Amino acid sequence: MSRMIIFLITKAKIYFRIARINNPIGFLLFLYPILWTFWLLKKGTPDLGILLIFIFGTFSVRSAGCTINDLLDKKFDGLVKRTKNRPFPKKEIKEKEALIIFFLFSSISVFLAFQLSYASIMLASVSMILTIVYPLVKRFNHFPQIVLGISTGLSIPMIFLEINNSFFCTECLNLFLVNIVWTVIYDTQYAMVDKKYDLKIGLKSTAIFFSNFNQRAICFLQILMIIMLIYLGFQKNLKSVYFLGLFLVVLVFIYQYKIICNHQPESYIKAFLSNGLVGCILFLGILLNYIDYNR
Numbered sequence: 001m002s003r004m005i006i007f008l009i010t011k012a013k014i015y016f017r018i019a020r021i022n023n024p025i026g027f028l029l030f031l032y033p034i035l036w037t038f039w040l041l042k043k044g045t046p047d048l049g050i051l052l053i054f055i056f057g058t059f060s061v062r063s064a065g066c067t068i069n070d071l072l073d074k075k076f077d078g079l080v081k082r083t084k085n086r087p088f089p090k091k092e093i094k095e096k097e098a099l100i101i102f103f104l105f106s107s108i109s110v111f112l113a114f115q116l117s118y119a120s121i122m123l124a125s126v127s128m129i130l131t132i133v134y135p136l137v138k139r140f141n142h143f144p145q146i147v148l149g150i151s152t153g154l155s156i157p158m159i160f161l162e163i164n165n166s167f168f169c170t171e172c173l174n175l176f177l178v179n180i181v182w183t184v185i186y187d188t189q190y191a192m193v194d195k196k197y198d199l200k201i202g203l204k205s206t207a208i209f210f211s212n213f214n215q216r217a218i219c220f221l222q223i224l225m226i227i228m229l230i231y232l233g234f235q236k237n238l239k240s241v242y243f244l245g246l247f248l249v250v251l252v253f254i255y256q257y258k259i260i261c262n263h264q265p266e267s268y269i270k271a272f273l274s275n276g277l278v279g280c281i282l283f284l285g286i287l288l289n290y291i292d293y294n295r
Contacts, residue, residue: 038159050159067101070098145184178232185225188217218256219253
């Protein structure tokens with residue numbers, strides 16, 4: 001019995017690793033734009049039922065995406081320092097097991113999507129397709145980061161559909177583009193860790209496309225993101241606490257710029273991880289904006 005329990009615990013840990021349940025930063029980075037959108041549209045009082053559908057949907061899609069990513073990249077991961085200890089390179093998991101995990105999380109995502117409107121189901125389907133295609137894109141062009149940004153960003157027009165019955169507005173477009181730009185920022189920082197390995201293997205990314213101008217390109221995108229967020233603040237008549245949050249985000253971006261100038265993989269990882277703070281600060285800025293301090 002004890003051997004069986006140890007076996008099950010060991011297997012569970014492997015399954016958690018391939019679905020990245022043990023590493024929640026990716027989930028948080030995908031979740032924050034959803035929280036921004038809900039709180040902005042509902043002015044601090046989001047519908048709990050719909051919110052939970054999107055939270056659990058984001059979790060399940062991300063887990064399915066990570067699993068299929070490892071399955072499709074199993075021949076490459078062992079050649080890259082950062083990924084050589086993943087389940088496939090270490091031969092800890094079989095393809096059949098990974099497919100079962102993928103279909104399990106995909107089924108959860110489909111079930112949650114069917115709780116939404118028909119138009120949202122269509123957008124969710126496109127998002128799921130892009131999630132599956134994402135790991136393949138780097139074999140053919142340098143912009144898998146943009147595909148990832150579109151895939152995760154489709155949740156924003158879905159939220160507009162569920163709350164406003166339409167996503168044809170500048171506010172939705174602005175938030176959608178902010179998500180894409182932010183995704184390119186943090187996923188480029190992440191891709192910089194593997195740049196020298198990807199060049200040898202023949203894989204592509206924005207980190208390789210920007211070449212020696214990675215820091216400048218990221219800085220440009222960060223400035224663009226801040227400009228769009230300032231516009232959003234004026235568009236929604238947000239209070240000073242929101243703009244204070246933007247100032248703090250600028251400080252985090254300056255920190256990111258300085259550490260990636262070290263050209264060390266550890267610095268790229270630190271810059272990537274600090275984007276969790278960016279998302280949190282922006283959410284708090286929006287959340288505090290709608291608190292009635294006169295109660």
